[in-house]
Amino acid sequence: MSIDTAEEHIASENINKNERTSHPHDAVKGVPNRLPSSLIRELSALSPGKALFALFLEWLGIAAAIAAYVLTKNPFVYLFAVIFIGARQQALTVLGHDASHYRFLPNRFWNDWISNFFMQWPMFISTEGFRKYHGAHHRYLNDEKDGNRFLWKTHNQEGHLVEEWTYPKSKGQLAAKIIRRGLFFTGLRWIIRGLIGMFVIRGSLPSMLARILFYGAFASWFTMAGLWWEFLLLWIIPLCTWHIVTQYIRLIAEHSAVQSDVPGYQETRTTIPKVWEALFILPRNIGYHLEHHWYPSVPFYNLPALHKALMDTEEFPRSANISYSILRSLQEVVKK
Known part of the structure; x- marks a missing residue:
């Protein structure tokens, strides 16, 4: 077990017990706006229900959506189903993202197994595999060990952004990429x-065998049951079209052409969607x-409250790059 992995294991056990507010995926360089530990502890408390x-609502x-198309066989219903299912697939990966931070269920065993069975494996990824890169993305954001450099191939060997991830772009270039x-x-x-990847980035042997099964x-x-055609139409096509579109829109909005004059605020954008x-x-x-x-210990349902707490500080509303529409965020990454 590496030093980073050992530290992550110890810290994950501690946050599950609410013993402290640190998290194994905290940025090594810290954050410029540290809220009171008591508040972060409160916001980090998990609500499994x-x-x-x-998760139930997404499924x-x-x-x-599947039933609507099967019952109608209407091409317009199918088009809506592709978009709606693709968006729900994105939502599954978001919930799985919380699980990769140990923030879905308090018990680490059930956190990973529920995440894999109902969120990640259906999307052909795993909680353990995503955590390997995403944890490093948080800890070393924009440094040479940033996990996104390996997962999304954002940088070349010299450490420079590749053309695809260089922003701002023209509207045409952005549209063409998406x-x-x-x-x-x-x-x-x-x-x-x-x-x-399930044979390369191995979790435990039981986990790998369970995934194969x-x-x-x-x-x-x-x-x-003769369902391969339906599987293609109603799972693979949504995954490979609208789901991918939403993934790239999200990624572009998160870290591209972030505008702030204050260090610590210049690497990540917040987008509050319609x-x-x-x-x-x-x-x-x-x-x-x-x-x-800044606070990866806070689960997804408490992020609006965390945002409000930060907005009540003096520095955050003045320095943070906050957009109130994903369309506005995309406008910020195009050339003026």
């Missing part, structure tokens, strides 16, 4: 990478990104 109910929405990524092939590559069981069911944007693009408070980077 809220987490599980959110209920997926089931409803459209190109949403044309199925990026999503298909993600699926293949995820399936190969998970896919094998569903493959057998689809074969016996209601329809929250439903279709930025679900489950994932847009509160500066707040999340």
Whole structure:
């Protein structure tokens, strides 16, 4: 076990017991606006009922969209289903993102297993694999050990941003990137990478065997029931189109062309979406990104309260890059 992994294990056990406010994914360079420990401890308290109910609602929405298309066979209903299911797939990865921070369920065992079965494995990733890169992204944001440099290939070997992740861009360049990524092939590559990755980024042996059985069981069911076409139409196509579009929109908004004159505020943007944007693009408070980077111990349902607490300070509202629409965030990353 590496030193970082050992420290993460110890800290994750401590935050689950609410013994302290530190988190294994805290930024090593700290944050410029430290709220009282008592408040962070309160906001970091987990509510399993809220987490599980959110997961239930996402799967209920997926089931409803599938049923609507199956019952109508209407092409317009299908188009809506693709967008709606793709957005719910994004929501599953957001909930799985909380689990990667040990913030979905208090028990670490059930946190990871529930996350894998109902959030990550259906999306062809794993909680452990995502945590490996995302934890490093938090701890070393914009440093050479930032996990996004490996997961999203944002930088070249010299440590410079590659062209795709260099902003601002022209409107045409931004639109072309998002459209190109949403044309199925990026999503298909993600699926293949995820399936190969389970043999490369190994969790425990029981977890790897369970994941193989998970896919094998569903493959057998689809074969016996003749559901492969429906699986393609109602899971793979939403995943490889709208889900990918929302992932790239989110990523671009989070860290690109962030505007602030104050160090510590210059690396991450907060986007508070409109209601329809929250439903279709930025679900489950994932847009509160500066707040999340500063305090990864706070679960998704408490991020609005964390935002409010920070807005009550003198520095945060003056220095933070806050947008009140995802469309506005995208406008900020294009050339004026």
